[in-house]
Amino acid sequence: MEATQDRVTYINAGHTVRSWLLTIDHKRIALLYLVSITFMFLLGGMMAGAIRLELLTPPGDLLDSDTYNKAFTLHGIIMIFFFLIPSIPATLGNFLVPIMVGAKDLAFPKINLLSWYIYIIGATIGIIATLTGGLDTGWTLYTPYSTAFATTNVILPATGLFITGFSSILTGFNFIVTIHKMRAPGLTWFRLPLFVWAQYATSLVMVLGTPVIAITILMVILDRCGFGIFDPKAGGDPVLFQHLFWFYSHPAVYIMILPAMGVISEVIPAFTRKKIFGYGFIAASSLAIAIIGFLVWGHHLFTTTQSMYAATVFSVLTFAVAIPSAVKVFNWAATMYKGSVSFESPMIFAIGFMGLFLIGGLTGLFLAILGLDLHVQDTYFVVAHFHYIMVGGAIMGYMAGLHYWWPKISGKKFPEVPAKVAALLIFIGFNGTFFPQFIAGYAGMPRRYHYYPPEYQVLNVLSTMGAGILGIGYLMPLCYFMWSLKYGEDAGKNPWGVLGLEWTIDSPPHPHNFHTTPIITSDPYDYPEMAEALGAHTGHAPAEVAHV
């Protein structure tokens, strides 16, 4: 294969800062996002570190109460709005969706660049807000904390969130139009890779949900400016804010987890060398999660003035959303059954995802039970549950995807051994951090408290130790990915020896992705090994098989 230096790639197509900052190439924009969200991840991680260190001892000795409130608020806001929501869609999705549909770029390349600038403006305002006093309302911005009682500047960070929301809307908008209108000849809807289906479902949530949180934040800003939409003194209803907030913020969880599920649906068949089991069910379950996900927000309001009839309906619907999630997990497991499973690092992350998502998903059902929720509402049980989904699930999936496609993105192989060690450390550290929190929460430890009774100390020390391991696990990929850029060997087109349109093109790809528009004639994941084992012959072989 030809050396990387000899041909034009999206990376060497221009070397000036300007050529990066004004690029409209979806692959370069993906890298711009990658660098930005990694920075935000480190920032949010530092906040998490401060929280865990503070909670080593029952009294508040490291941070004072106000600082502690700001630390968990900023941890939440940074991790959710500035890291998790853009994580897979804006990086891997941006890079892969056009390639996977056989297009040269997204439908609106300039709007794609605009979305990154909007993200940067919003994030900058968010950071300025942090440096000029922070925010102490919790990431949920509940009224009237955020309107009448906040002691910090709410308008500035809220403006940052409002602006950032539009970058998410534009990304989702671009994906929907691209998937509808830019597919290569022969690429029917049911020949799309499942990663694209997952991005499509995610985009639907982004496009339908994000505008609602935008207008809700705008109403909070107006209230801070002297309006009284949620002002209880005048008869305004703070619970109305909660309804509007969770109408977006519950589906936002699916913005984080659906793309990770898409990654897993790619990685599992790749390292099982087997056609995915139940393609149609997995594709449909992505849409089902997106749709049902819009109808469950009321389970965040079981302890408010919401009527018991509404609460019952929301409880049932919350159980219903577990069905498509379970469909996915069963299909992944069935894909692995009797496949030739190999344990490369992306696969270890993917299996880790399945384990953690399973625990996170099942504990979600506990919270959907009306009676039990009264017991664990606002305790560490809830904190542990959503971290299992959003960190154990979404970030594991993100890691699996980064490792799987890194050779395509960078053109370089990374060392497998440290990657496998990192995957194990993250899995162990994650469980060490959050499993004790289930126990502490069930025993009654409330979330967001600065001081806690001494009987919870053992569990909190365990949790902080786990967080230390987790932190090392997260820093490792940063090191060996950087290392691979300089010292890694050339990956070639298809280092894993797997199927998929993205593995038929150069690594790193040409600025236009394809030299000629591909024509698609077969389903995805048609692995010949399995087909041959079953006595059939399909005639599809991986373009290039190399051993890793």
Next chain:
Amino acid sequence: MSDGVSTGAVNRLQPHFATPAQQYETATFGMWVFLVTEIMFFGGLFTAYLMYRIQYADAFAHASEHLNITLGCFNTVVLIGSSLTMALAVHSARMNKSKSIVFWIALTMILGSIFLGVKGYEYHHKWVEGLFPANWFFQAPDAPRQRIFFSLYFAMTGLHATHMIIGMGIMIYISIQALRGAYTSSWYTPVEVMGLYWHFVDLVWIFLFPLLYLIGLH
């Protein structure tokens, strides 16, 4: 308009599209998706309004009596008129008449400005009466509830007016492009897409007007 009708669309083809038809469909489909996000954006405010309207029906009816129905009706007619002129601008583009595009867009902008002028007059009036939430000195037994109405009134009409101002900014750009002969009957996608946006903004008003102005009437 030196480029001929047949080559206009081909010259405009961006490199990542295969055909002019694909590019055109992508742009219009994109605009519809964008308008869906706009519906959700306004939808949050409409939801808040409807919840309070049900809860505080009497106070909201009293508050709406402060609005000037005559001016509201006048503005509704003006805005529907501007939708007509916008439709004629798009029609002119389709008929390959650059000068008429500019004429109809200019008329649309004049109607839009009249609307905003009347709206500004109404805002001023409310301010003087002490009905602006941040400058509230209106006295009545149900004044706090009425203040919620006016909070929503200013939020909703203000957001609508912002959309109109953005739309008129786009119109200025499109007019300049039209004067340069950028649009031909084979390629006028920006005019078409702008038209969709303007009709949407008008449609929002069609809902705002009865909700805000006509509550008290029987």
